[in-house]
Each structure stands twice: as C-alpha cells, then as structure tokens.
Amino acid sequence: MEEDPLPEDLLRELAPQVLGAVVRRYGHFDTAEDAVQEALFAATRQWPASGVPANPRGWLITVAARRLTDLLRADEARRRREWALLPSDSPAADADDSLVLLFLCCHPALSVPAQLSLTLKAVGGLSTAEVARALLVPEATMTRRITRAKQAIRDSGAPFRLPSRADWDDRLAVVLRVLYLIFNEGYAGTAGPALQRVALAAEAIRLARLAHRLLPADSEVTGLLALMLLTHARHPARTGPDGAIVPMDAQDRTRWDTAAIAEGVALITAALPSGPVGAYQLQAAIAAVHDEAPTAAETDWPQIEALYGLLLRIDASPVVRLNHAVAVAMARGPAAGLALLDGVPPASHRWWAARAHLLERSGDLRAAREAYREAAGRTASLPEQRYLRERAERLTDE
Numbered sequence: 001m002e003e004d005p006l007p008e009d010l011l012r013e014l015a016p017q018v019l020g021a022v023v024r025r026y027g028h029f030d031t032a033e034d035a036v037q038e039a040l041f042a043a044t045r046q047w048p049a050s051g052v053p054a055n056p057r058g059w060l061i062t063v064a065a066r067r068l069t070d071l072l073r074a075d076e077a078r079r080r081r082e083w084a085l086l087p088s089d090s091p092a093a094d095a096d097d098s099l100v101l102l103f104l105c106c107h108p109a110l111s112v113p114a115q116l117s118l119t120l121k122a123v124g125g126l127s128t129a130e131v132a133r134a135l136l137v138p139e140a141t142m143t144r145r146i147t148r149a150k151q152a153i154r155d156s157g158a159p160f161r162l163p164s165r166a167d168w169d170d171r172l173a174v175v176l177r178v179l180y181l182i183f184n185e186g187y188a189g190t191a192g193p194a195l196q197r198v199a200l201a202a203e204a205i206r207l208a209r210l211a212h213r214l215l216p217a218d219s220e221v222t223g224l225l226a227l228m229l230l231t232h233a234r235h236p237a238r239t240g241p242d243g244a245i246v247p248m249d250a251q252d253r254t255r256w257d258t259a260a261i262a263e264g265v266a267l268i269t270a271a272l273p274s275g276p277v278g279a280y281q282l283q284a285a286i287a288a289v290h291d292e293a294p295t296a297a298e299t300d301w302p303q304i305e306a307l308y309g310l311l312l313r314i315d316a317s318p319v320v321r322l323n324h325a326v327a328v329a330m331a332r333g334p335a336a337g338l339a340l341l342d343g344v345p346p347a348s349h350r351w352w353a354a355r356a357h358l359l360e361r362s363g364d365l366r367a368a369r370e371a372y373r374e375a376a377g378r379t380a381s382l383p384e385q386r387y388l389r390e391r392a393e394r395l396t397d398e
Helices: 007-026 029-050 056-074 076-080 097-105 112-122 128-135 139-156 165-187 198-214 219-232 258-274 279-292 301-314 318-332 334-341 349-362 365-377 382-397
Strands: none
Touching (some): 007 056, 007 198, 097 139, 097 165, 097 198, 112 128, 112 165, 128 165, 165 219, 198 219, 219 258, 219 279, 279 301, 301 318, 318 334, 318 349, 349 365, 349 382
C-alpha cells in the first residue's frame, strides 16, 4: 500500500488519466465521465479504511469500467449507440490519453467558451464551480454550458484520437489557453484553504511537456512550457510553514527550484528568436527576469516594463494592463503606476490589491488600508483574505 501522495491530490492527478483511458476503450464521453466520478467517489469512501491500492490508476479504471457497463445497460437508447474501437495503428495508440482528451474537448464542433469549459473540467479536474470562477461566469450558466458541450461531443461521433496535423492549428490556441488556465488555478487557487494546488500545476506542466514534444518547433508552445516552469519554480517559497502567503520580495530565493529555472530560461532563450513572438513567450521572458534576479532589489524593472509594453500590443486585457501598471510603478514610482491603474476596470480583487500596494508605497496609508480591505472582501481564497487583512491591520497600527 502507498500513503503518499495524499488521496485527494492523487485522485485529482489520476482523474483525467482514468477518464482518458475509459473513453479510449469504450467511448461514450459523457457517460464515461459519470462513471469515473462514481469511481472517484468510491475511492474516497474505501481508501481511507483499506489504504491506497498498489495500482490506484488500474483500480479506478476497473471500477469506472464496471460502472460504465452498468450505466450503458440501464440506458437502452445509449446501448444502441455503438462506438468503434480504435485500430491498433491509430495515432492515439502512441499518445498520452490526457493529451488526446485535451484535443477532443477542443473539438471545432464546440464554441471556444464551451471548449475551455469542458477541458478545464474533464482534463484539469476542476469542479464546475471552479471552472465558473476561472472563466468569470455564474455557476448555473457553466453547468448548462458543460452539459451542452458533452452532448455536442457525443453527437459529433468524434473518435478518440489526436486530430490530423492539418487540424491542429485550429485547436492549438484553445489547448494552450486551457493549459494556462489549469496551471493558474494550481499556482494560485481562486478559492479554498490553500494558496497553491501543486499537483494541479504539475499536471498542467506535464501536459505542456507533451504538447511541446509533439510540436517542438512551435515557439508559443515552448513559451508556455517555459512560463510554467519559471513560475512554478518559486512555489516552495511562496508560503510559510503555516500556509501564509510570502510576497515575492520577501521570499527566500535559495528555495526556488534552480533546475526548473535553468530549463525555463533555456527554453525561452531558444524560442524568442525562432519565430513570431507571442504572449506566452513574453510572459516567460518576464518570469525569467524575475527568477534571474539574485535579490528583489536587483530586479530589472525597466526591462520588465518594456516587456509588458510589448505584451500590451498583443494582449491589452485588464490583467496585462494591471501588471503593466505595477511594473511602471516599480520602475518609475508609484504615482506613474497609479495613473495607469486608474484606467483599468476594477474587475477583481487583484486590482484592489495592486492599488493598495501602490498607495502604501506612495505614503497614503489610509487609502491603502481601505483598498486592502476591499481586496480581501473580493477574493474567495482564504490565504489571500488573511494576507490582505493582515496588511490592512498592519497599516492601522502604524
């Protein structure tokens, strides 16, 4: 029996792999997902008492397959729908099931929002509520969207295999965005008691590696993998022993993963001159500047400001504009950053947190305190709530 990793993390890691294996063998995407969920539920009931099996993936596949058989037998209409088994020489026979599942969820029969939603749930292992928060829509809307997406995949009759090379370009942008969102949810969860979900971020990196293996010459695929590695390298130092957030300028940089940083820097160094420069490459370059600074005080903020200026030409989203404003503040002073921030919609707690930080740096402690409190009230992440409230209270005492 194995005790590590903890069952919750292990189940999250195995869920997309088990779903991919069951869909590969039996088809029926939506029914297979129900069967896998029941297998995961069975594991949460049985494993705490009996221990984690020696082959937990095989255990889950077996239970899910049995449950799928029961569901199909109980559903006469679905039982008549036959899914062809893949031939032995299918391209999917040599592909990772999770990656094949990722491309299947990004099928062109679905709208882009549906592709994102279904993939985050089926491949990323996020709950419907987590997907809704990641994509900024109500949970009820997300439930309907995912249900319709599964129905569309089933009606399309799409085989469980990688698309032809000619079709990859139509899906690749969505695949990369989904991997980016999965990673972000693992790096900084939108809700819950923990800041980081390391297993989820690691799964996004694993899938990005597979995509890079398939498309090694694609500079944006390389850029995304580099971005993930360079960002994830800091995760050991991002929280204290009690789970409290440690801001980057206070982190012990000796705890950063130097091997991941070296790999990420090598990837982005090779990618930048090899093709059109995209958003993931620029973000990776920004992450590399942070990671290569020996101390926070030695961070090359003018370079980061310049890189965000280039990124704004590709992606002028509120998140990028917010980060650009912070970079300007660090390079040229808080007043310059606040002026830019005023032009960004205050759509999330991160806007209020950034404003609070810049107000604090400018010396307006009363306004900073109120902004920290506003930010704390707008996030569902418990570590972020605690950190922001503590910052506000610290200013009260000064």
